[in-house]
Amino acid sequence: MSQLISVAELAERLDEPGLRLFDVRFYLDRPEQGRLDFNAGHISGARYLHLNDDLSDPIIPGASGRHPLPNSAHFQACLRRNGVDSDSMVVVYDEGPGFFAARLWWLLRWVRHDQVRVLNGGLAAWKAAKLPLSSETPRPLTEGNISVRPDPYKVIDAQTILRRLDENSMQLLDARAPERFRGAVEPIDPIAGHIPGAANLPCAANLDGKGLWLSPKALRLRFAPWVNSKKTLVCYCGSGVTACHSILAAVEAGLAEPVLYAGSWSEWITQPGRPVATGE
Incomplete structure (x- = not known):
């Protein structure tokens, strides 16, 4: 199965109840800009996850890299808070290239949730297809039931x-x-x-x-x-x-x-x- 999903397929599947859509736009030189851009307009139903706050652990000066892997318990809580179940299909996108979307794609596979795909072309491709954006606050979701088990071999x-x-x-x-x-x-x-x-x-x-x-x-x-x-x-x-x-x-x-x-x-x-x- 391809790890990618086209804008056309995503547009057809947006209303599926088991779909969980995440916007992970981020800019290294402007860490809060991605969240601001999300609030201004995102694909309907998407929820925002922040690279530093949600997808990484805090930096340990002199010991860790700039984006340590998230603590598994914290990552599980984040996913559950955003309605991810063990059988959810997760779709991830960023501004376009997929550099940040691939991080969440990998993290989910790391914790043994393989039902995840990256939007090919990201939000740029969605806009190019003249598909609509929403500025609405995502509706509350029932807490998800996903259980994460990091795979040490990855x-x-x-x-x-x-x-x-x-x-x-x-x-x-x-x-x-x-x-x-x-x-x-x-x-x-x-x-x-x-x-x-x-x-x-x-x-x-x-x-x-x-x-x-x-x-x-x-x-x-x-x-x-x-x-x-x-x-x-x-x-x-x-x-x-x-x-x-x-x-x-x-x-x-x-x-x-x-x-x-x-x-x-x-x-x-x-x-x-x-x-x-x-x-x-």
Whole structure:
């Protein structure tokens, strides 16, 4: 099954009672803008979840990355508060590219709720189709009954990566832009570069010129060097958010689901002893 849903299919299914729709628009430089944009206009029935408040734990200075995974109990309470049941079909969207929508997609799969899809093209595609928006406050929902059980095999920590750096059983994939991977620029984190041995697979290239996801065949070509590899693919980015975009792309391409290094680059560089590479 595709991990994506088109605007046409979503428009047809909006009134389904088991559908739960989430708007996760977010801007790193303006953390509250997404919520303001949601209040101004969103797809009818959607509820807003905030990357920092709902989809991440607080930062631990000097120890964690910029967007630690949410505490499972808090995440469960958030989902239940927003009416998610164990059999709910969840659809997620952001402004368009899916960078933040993929985070919630991955989180739900992490806690073993696989009935989740990302709106292809996001709100931009919805608007382009001239479909209506609502500024109404979402109606109250009966508390959901979802129970979350994080899957430990979907994540990997820094210590394990460090131990396996010299092994041939793991391939790190860095989802950041090429200039950040090379260490030529670093607009967010205090140290530039990448984890040694990583390959650069920028997540922005998972989309076409219209902001829609590439076809599964085209996505598979992006992962061509590792399609028949027995190596474990490990995705990371700056803070564990856009790496989920790469994981979704791999799944959509028909590959085994890569593992997420949730702490990503912003966590890796908190410890001076961890190696850093620059250049290609």
